[in-house]
Amino acid sequence: MNGIEHLPPWAAVLTAVFLLTGAAVTLIGSLGLLRLGTFYERVHAPTLGTTLGTVFIAAASMVCFSVLESRAVLHEILIVVLGAVTTPIALTVLVGAARFRDTAERAQLGEPVGRALPHAAPGDASAGKAD
């Protein structure tokens, strides 16, 4: 295996573009975690990093090491696939917990639990508390 300085220019550019795009997408997702108002909105943001962000970073790694080792390096695909399958589980459990808490709080306050859904408007206090 060669060192990084043996990477031909086209591969270096491709790797850099993929890496920066992936990092930017992940950064935007993390920024969303900070900027969005309620818990239910915030859960949407990290999926940017786990989908497109991971895909681009894995692609950068595949290009870089495939060229350096002059053979197809493909095991980054596993990161993308396993990440795509497992993140929704964690997020769904988080949202389920938040929803459970909201429903319990509403029942305690004596509010009607009819549809059992907190209608989270931006800045809604009861939904924002869930995080």
Place this chain on the structure above:
Amino acid sequence: MTRLLPFPIVSSCLLALWLLLNQAVTFGHILLGCLVALVGGRILTVLEIPSVRVRRPGVIMRLLARVTVDIVRSNLAVGRIVLGFGRWQRAPGFVEIPLDMRAPYGLASLACIITSTPGTLWVNFDAQRGALTIHVLDLVDEEEWIRTIKDRYERHLLEIFE
């Protein structure tokens, strides 16, 4: 067949995982991978999970392509929302969708699709009423979301799992 390979799909995935991890398709690794696949499949029987029947591989491929396109599109949409471009007025909200699907693996796949797509989130599924609740980051038209989920995803998943 069923005794030796109770979960053929899981076992073949394990074999593929083994070969990918080792970055080699040699006779020795295929043999080791088959061992991992057989043992892994047998261990799953301890959990007593329902066996899965998957049909229509063509539909699976079409659904995967569609989900990929949707994920890229909603990545851009959510990115725009986070950065504050576009309409400032944004109404996040819950949508209740009546589902026809009851197959557990179909529902699990739908949960993965909905949650890993930025902008939509699986919140709750009421098994008695068959009602799915999702949270949408930018809710413009409730009816349109119900149509989208039912036509784009559920119809195909029904073909695959039921």
